[in-house]
Amino acid sequence: xxxxxxxxxxxxxxxxxxxSFDGFRAINNLSLTLDKGEMRAIIGPNGAGKTxxxxxxxxxxxxxxxxxxxxxAHDLTRYDEAEIANLGIGRKFQKPTVFECHTVEDNIxxxxxxxxxxxxxxxxxxxxxxxxxxxxxxxxxRLTDRRDELAANLSHGQKQWLEIGMLLAQEPKLLxxxxxxAGMTDAETEETARLLRDIATRHSVIVVEHDMHxxxxxxxxxxCLHEGSVLAExxxxxVSQDPRVIEVYLGR
Amino acid sequence: xxxxxxxxxxxxxxxxxLLVVLVAAAVVVPVLNLAVPPTSSFHIPxxxxxxxxxxxxxxxxxxxxxxxxxxxxxxxxxxxAFFALGGYAMGMYLMRQIGPRGVYGHPVLxxxxxxxxxKELPWYWYGFDQFWFAALMVMVAxxxxxxxxxxxxxxxxxxxxxxxxxxxAMTYAxxxxxxxxxxxxxxxxxxxxxxxxxGFSLQAPATRAALFSATALVLALAVIVTARxxxxxYGKLMVAVRDAESRTRFLGWRPENIKLIAFTISxxxxxxxxxLYVPQVGIINPSEFAPANSIExxxxxxxxxRGTIMGPVIGAIAVNWAKxxxxxxxxxxxxxxxxxxxxxxxxxxxxxxxxxxxxxxAARKARTKRASPTVPPEKTTATEPxxxxxxxxxxxxxxxxxxxxxxx
Numbered sequence: 001x002x003x004x005x006x007x008x009x010x011x012x013x014x015x016x017x018x019x020s021f022d023g024f025r026a027i028n029n030l031s032l033t034l035d036k037g038e039m040r041a042i043i044g045p046n047g048a049g050k051t052x053x054x055x056x057x058x059x060x061x062x063x064x065x066x067x068x069x070x071x072x073a074h075d076l077t078r079y080d081e082a083e084i085a086n087l088g089i090g091r092k093f094q095k096p097t098v099f100e101c102h103t104v105e106d107n108i109x110x111x112x113x114x115x116x117x118x119x120x121x122x123x124x125x126x127x128x129x130x131x132x133x134x135x136x137x138x139x140x141x142r143l144t145d146r147r148d149e150l151a152a153n154l155s156h157g158q159k160q161w162l163e164i165g166m167l168l169a170q171e172p173k174l175l176x177x178x179x180x181x182a183g184m185t186d187a188e189t190e191e192t193a194r195l196l197r198d199i200a201t202r203h204s205v206i207v208v209e210h211d212m213h214x215x216x217x218x219x220x221x222x223x224c225l226h227e228g229s230v231l232a233e234x235x236x237x238x239v240s241q242d243p244r245v246i247e248v249y250l251g252r
Numbered sequence: 253x254x255x256x257x258x259x260x261x262x263x264x265x266x267x268x269x270l271l272v273v274l275v276a277a278a279v280v281v282p283v284l285n286l287a288v289p290p291t292s293s294f295h296i297p298x299x300x301x302x303x304x305x306x307x308x309x310x311x312x313x314x315x316x317x318x319x320x321x322x323x324x325x326x327x328x329x330x331x332x333a334f335f336a337l338g339g340y341a342m343g344m345y346l347m348r349q350i351g352p353r354g355v356y357g358h359p360v361l362x363x364x365x366x367x368x369x370x371k372e373l374p375w376y377w378y379g380f381d382q383f384w385f386a387a388l389m390v391m392v393a394x395x396x397x398x399x400x401x402x403x404x405x406x407x408x409x410x411x412x413x414x415x416x417x418x419x420x421a422m423t424y425a426x427x428x429x430x431x432x433x434x435x436x437x438x439x440x441x442x443x444x445x446x447x448x449x450x451g452f453s454l455q456a457p458a459t460r461a462a463l464f465s466a467t468a469l470v471l472a473l474a475v476i477v478t479a480r481x482x483x484x485x486y487g488k489l490m491v492a493v494r495d496a497e498s499r500t501r502f503l504g505w506r507p508e509n510i511k512l513i514a515f516t517i518s519x520x521x522x523x524x525x526x527x528l529y530v531p532q533v534g535i536i537n538p539s540e541f542a543p544a545n546s547i548e549x550x551x552x553x554x555x556x557x558r559g560t561i562m563g564p565v566i567g568a569i570a571v572n573w574a575k576x577x578x579x580x581x582x583x584x585x586x587x588x589x590x591x592x593x594x595x596x597x598x599x600x601x602x603x604x605x606x607x608x609x610x611x612x613x614a615a616r617k618a619r620t621k622r623a624s625p626t627v628p629p630e631k632t633t634a635t636e637p638x639x640x641x642x643x644x645x646x647x648x649x650x651x652x653x654x655x656x657x658x659x660x
Contacts, residue, residue, distance in 0.1 A: 085504035097499040118509035121486040
């Protein structure tokens with residue numbers, strides 16, 4: 001059972017989580033909590049354990065020790081990827097991953113929340129509410145006029161937005177977004193910041209990002225990871241003035 | 253009602269054409285074989301009917317492979333095993349049909365069992381004197397094997413080249429098993445000397461023509477089922493798993509179940525193809541399990557164009573027609589030609605013959621559009637022709653627009 005009282009307003013709770021690969025401690029006694037409706041930016045140098053942390057939350061990797069609870073009662077270490085996705089955690093990969101051979105619309109349609117039995121999809125027909133849901137999401141990610149285009153023909157930035165749209169279609173409670181602006185132009189980066197701030201009004205979000213300018217634009221609480229545990233936490237100004245943070249980013 | 257919904261839609265013009273050709277062949281070929289006198293130049297000799305029937309069985313086999321490889325990214329190098337199992341199930345029925353007419357004249361036991369001094373029929377031969385039971389086993393045996401194999405392999409997340417290797421190992425293991433006399437399937441010689449099917453003599457031209465028609469119609473049905481399957485939401489999920497398996501998984505789907513369904517349906521289809529094949533060629537033996545056979549199926553599919561419905565059908569017929577011609581005219585060259593064909597297709601025609609045809613027809617459309625933007629001036633306003641000329645011609649069907657990625 002999850003510790004009941006302190007978690008009432010917590011969507012994600014990691015306590016003392018460690019995991020090693022071949023003797024290398026990727027995550028080392030990591031503790032982190034995220035409130036419902038909160039957006040958090042995670043920063044940290046390469047190898048700080050940011051992506052491994054996402055793997056732990058989404059069930060791709062199992063922790064050696066420690067607890068991970070989602071939405072109060074769900075012990076995430078007991079579920080696999082598909083089950084965790086259906087509990088309400090959406091994950092965007094570092095490299096934009098969409099279904100390139102499908103249209104933008106089909107990408108969203110395949111992601112819409114609904115029964116996930118494989119067999120029944122053979123006879124599945126689109127439900128009445130689907131088109132309006134798809135319209136809504138396409139409007140949010142600003143791809144309405146490209147709905148019939150193959151996802152392969154989208155630009156890099158548009159693929160990132162499409163993938164975020166696919167997460168929204170899942171109607172998750174928590175979104176994990178890994179480096180959304182890597183390889184984007186300045187205009188696309190700004191657009192993405194707007195999109196994420198908009199999403200954060202209705203969802204809990206964790207954004208992993210390298211780009212400090214973008215993190216500043218999000219204007220949210222920042223957690224800096226280093227060697228698999230939390231180095232500093234607070235506002236972007238507070239964290240970026242922390243001498244230890246400056247050292248891991250610039251020093252050595 | 254579910255079945256009715258399943259068969260609605262999903263058949264584009266080209267697939268409709270293919271269906272028309274298959275149904276027409278099912279009617280015309282027997283007529284030209286049986287009703288037209290042999291002196292006429294329209295007469296189709298019986299051996300040609302059998303040959304065409306064989307090609308159509310191969311076409312169905314290639315279509316079944318395409319369902320898992322072209323659409324779902326599972327490169328099976330063991331699909332010949334499902335074909336052979338279906339063939340063996342049919343062969344067992346045909347053996348039981350011989351009854352007391354065998355060389356040793358035993359009322360129940362097939363000749364090879366008498367020869368091996370067996371006293372009674374093994375339990376797994378029971379029921380095969382009934383056609384309905386054999387027809388059921390034609391689907392159940394390969395389907396069950398595929399289900400068990402796929403359940404273990406996909407759940408353990410065996411993908412890509414490792415999966416291909418274990419499918420190859422599976423068919424090789426079956427090859428060795430069926431070679432053994434004490435398996436009770438005729439060992440090295442397999443099952444042969446069939447007399448009749450459903451009471452009709454297999455030597456009669458009318459039976460052979462009927463078998464051809466049945467093959468053409470069953471292939472047409474397989475085309476419809478495949479086309480509907482790949483155009484359903486399930487079909488889109490298959491392609492999603494092929495192109496981005498982990499994305500599909502993190503959206504909450506279970507790729508292992510999606511693959512398992514495709515693999516099982518495909519194996520059943522291959523088994524039916526094998527069952528139609530055996531009465532037309534008159535023999536089934538363990539060489540059908542040979543790994544090289546399964547690799548040939550991959551070549552047919554690649555040549556025709558994987559990830560399309562037409563491709564495997566055309567590829568299987570074209571390559572086997574070439575094989576028949578080569579092995580008669582230049583027998584020592586065939587294997588080199590086959591190898592060269594596969595290399596050439598991989599290098600120059602990644603989308604196979606269907607891809608070439610699509611490129612060519614798209615280019616032709618673009619040319620005619622460019623050439624005649626002002627031909628019907630009274631029909632269009634001044635701005636429209638320019639607009640329609642500027643619009644790029646559709647390059648290909650959605651699935652062909654992007655090169656299907658090999659399994660990672």
